[in-house]
Amino acid sequence: MEENTTVTFKWENTTLSGRIEKEYENSFLVEIDNPTKEIADSYNGRMVVSKKDCKVEEKN
Secondary structure: OOOOEEEEEOOOOOOEEEEEEEEEEEEEEEEOOOOHHHHHHHHOEEEEEEEHEEEOOOOO
């Protein structure tokens, strides 16, 4: 996957989606679309997510 790809992943029983901002060896830095207040406050709206947990969001 490359930067700016939209991905989905599960976090605390919630499916989140976001855009890949940066790729690391085993993870991605993802800017969350519509972050919850907790994610915005605790994670600045961005999270590092394992590559194994990310799926490319399908476009309809």
